[in-house]
Amino acid sequence: MNNREIAEIFHSIADILEIKAENPFRIRAYRKAAQVIEDLSQPIKDIHTNGKLPNIPGIGEGIAGKISELIQTGKLKEYETIRKSVPSGLLEMLNISSVGPKTVALIYKELGITSVKELEKAAKDHKLAKFPGMGEKKEENIIRGIKILRETKERIPIYEAELIAKNIISLLKKVPAVDKISIAGSLRRRRETIGDIDILVASDKPAEVMDSFTTLPQVNQILAKGSTRSSVRIEGGRQVDIRVVQTDSFGAALHYFTGSKTHNIRIRELGIKKGLKINEYGVFKRSKLAEEDKKIAGREEIDVFKSIGMPYICPEIREDRGEIEAGLSGTLPKLIEIADLRGDLHIHSNWSDGTNSIEEMAEASIERGYQYIAICDHSKSLRVAGGLDEGQLIERQKKIDKLNNKYKNFQILSGIELEIHINGKLDFSDDILETLDVVIGAIHTGFSQDENVNTARIIKAMENRNVDIIAHPTGRLLGKREGYKIDIPAILKAAGDTGTALEINAFPERLDLADIYLQEAKEKGAKFAINTDAHSISQLDFTKFGIGVARRGWLEKQDVINCLNIDELQKSLEKARERSTHHYPPGQKKTDLI
Numbered sequence: 001m002n003n004r005e006i007a008e009i010f011h012s013i014a015d016i017l018e019i020k021a022e023n024p025f026r027i028r029a030y031r032k033a034a035q036v037i038e039d040l041s042q043p044i045k046d047i048h049t050n051g052k053l054p055n056i057p058g059i060g061e062g063i064a065g066k067i068s069e070l071i072q073t074g075k076l077k078e079y080e081t082i083r084k085s086v087p088s089g090l091l092e093m094l095n096i097s098s099v100g101p102k103t104v105a106l107i108y109k110e111l112g113i114t115s116v117k118e119l120e121k122a123a124k125d126h127k128l129a130k131f132p133g134m135g136e137k138k139e140e141n142i143i144r145g146i147k148i149l150r151e152t153k154e155r156i157p158i159y160e161a162e163l164i165a166k167n168i169i170s171l172l173k174k175v176p177a178v179d180k181i182s183i184a185g186s187l188r189r190r191r192e193t194i195g196d197i198d199i200l201v202a203s204d205k206p207a208e209v210m211d212s213f214t215t216l217p218q219v220n221q222i223l224a225k226g227s228t229r230s231s232v233r234i235e236g237g238r239q240v241d242i243r244v245v246q247t248d249s250f251g252a253a254l255h256y257f258t259g260s261k262t263h264n265i266r267i268r269e270l271g272i273k274k275g276l277k278i279n280e281y282g283v284f285k286r287s288k289l290a291e292e293d294k295k296i297a298g299r300e301e302i303d304v305f306k307s308i309g310m311p312y313i314c315p316e317i318r319e320d321r322g323e324i325e326a327g328l329s330g331t332l333p334k335l336i337e338i339a340d341l342r343g344d345l346h347i348h349s350n351w352s353d354g355t356n357s358i359e360e361m362a363e364a365s366i367e368r369g370y371q372y373i374a375i376c377d378h379s380k381s382l383r384v385a386g387g388l389d390e391g392q393l394i395e396r397q398k399k400i401d402k403l404n405n406k407y408k409n410f411q412i413l414s415g416i417e418l419e420i421h422i423n424g425k426l427d428f429s430d431d432i433l434e435t436l437d438v439v440i441g442a443i444h445t446g447f448s449q450d451e452n453v454n455t456a457r458i459i460k461a462m463e464n465r466n467v468d469i470i471a472h473p474t475g476r477l478l479g480k481r482e483g484y485k486i487d488i489p490a491i492l493k494a495a496g497d498t499g500t501a502l503e504i505n506a507f508p509e510r511l512d513l514a515d516i517y518l519q520e521a522k523e524k525g526a527k528f529a530i531n532t533d534a535h536s537i538s539q540l541d542f543t544k545f546g547i548g549v550a551r552r553g554w555l556e557k558q559d560v561i562n563c564l565n566i567d568e569l570q571k572s573l574e575k576a577r578e579r580s581t582h583h584y585p586p587g588q589k590k591t592d593l594i
Helices: 003-019 024-039 044-049 061-073 077-083 088-093 101-111 116-124 135-152 158-172 206-214 247-258 261-273 301-306 323-329 358-367 390-406 451-463 488-498 515-523 538-552 566-583
Strands: 180-183 197-202 219-225 229-234 239-245 276-279 282-285 294-297 343-347 372-378 411-419 438-442 501-505 528-531
Touching (some): 003 024, 003 077, 003 101, 024 061, 024 538, 044 061, 101 116, 116 135, 158 180, 158 197, 180 247, 197 247, 206 229, 206 239, 239 247, 247 261, 247 282, 247 294, 247 301, 261 276, 261 323, 294 301, 343 358, 343 438, 343 528, 343 538, 358 372, 358 390, 358 538, 372 438, 438 451, 451 488, 488 515, 501 538, 515 538, 528 538
Parallel strands (some): 197 239, 343 372, 372 411, 411 438
Antiparallel strands (some): 180 197, 229 239, 276 282, 282 294
16 A cells, blocks of 8 residues: 555544544544655655654554554554444545534534435535534535535546556556557646546557556456557546557657647648648548558657647647647747756745754755745744744744755745735734745635635735735635635736736645636736645655646746746845835725725
């Protein structure tokens, strides 16, 4: 079993114990263990093999024994027993945003509700509002959460799809009959959620490839098996499709099966105008005289584009959103790459709700080739996340100063993830904020406010010269929570006007700001920061998901402030603060909504 699977089991045990109102210390132990396992930088199976499970902080002797049992047998007797002590539908309800173990326990005890369907009916019939902490607003949120759950149930988060695909590809690469192999479909285009996982193989022995694929250890069910295409369902119920083509057609097939459908149609139409037929088998010159059309390309993907007089178009922007026109006119962007990033401007430490120390996060960032990071722990109002007050900020600054004296060619910036209140006020005074290197404004509460209020509170924060970045601007959690209501065009314009950067939060459950808004924001003069919002060392690797969003949004290196070196970054932040002061001088407000 892998880290994620073991962590999910411990989370489930904690959920069941909380539903049953059992010992809170036991619940916390399982939740802590799950978090620690999720944050490990190496497979827990390897740690177990080396006999070092007891050395992991937060993993006691009892938990270590349970991990060993899971790794050795694939099961945990305690989990099998405890899950039978509550109806299975109660655990499914926990996938609904705004529904936690205490809510599930309440409605189960008082109304006997044991399924999502029953919960939805109770909420629509207003049977929940009478209970403490519920109310009509809670009922509305539950109904909305159930709708989101159903819409996203068959979609796979990109981080999960990537993990599955990489695992399968690594196994298939060992098969002698596999000549070439690649992911395809929406995963290759870096969509935030994926339907079925598509894999493409080049081979002159397709039967051997199909036999190997359908007998992989993670395959639970063979849905279809053919000579060129097979589908399976793996552990966890996810579907994976594989197609096998001749090596001479691999490039054309990779283009075709990457999509999108509308992009492919446009490419085929351009081919027709040039007397070409373009499909998954190759590029063919149409001939009225010969019995067969002549194949002129197909082995390499780039040749598909060359055949119609166009440069290579990166998979992320193949959505028929202007890439064809840009290719024909020679105006395709040079999309940002992960190597362009010089640092991460939104990292948490154990001074608030992070797992690792500032020093540990710094060392891990140095290993990743960064020149700087910004430690942006939560501010004081977010007590549930261990938010820092003024005194703690001063103490943390002493620690950062000491560490900065230790490092050469690397700098730790002192920052804060600053709570923006409903009235637009900020957690700290300007005098405090001016002492910080990076200030990230964020909303974590008051999601139910109307569009005008939420828009105004964000814009008011942008008007403060000390606010450098707006974190996860829409507040969404993919598959769990819709974003709060805001006037997106107004926010994008304000970002351009004030010089406040918009975050592309790379945390896989957020991916916020979404790619569909980036081109418009760029046109309005906005800049961006691609940050991980990492709460542990392993989460620093989420950067790749943020880069995927940025590439889908046509962003280039010059659009992202943390592609600047440290000197350029500090000058850029100071220039943006001066711009905000000039644009909105003291006493003058852009909006009177608040």
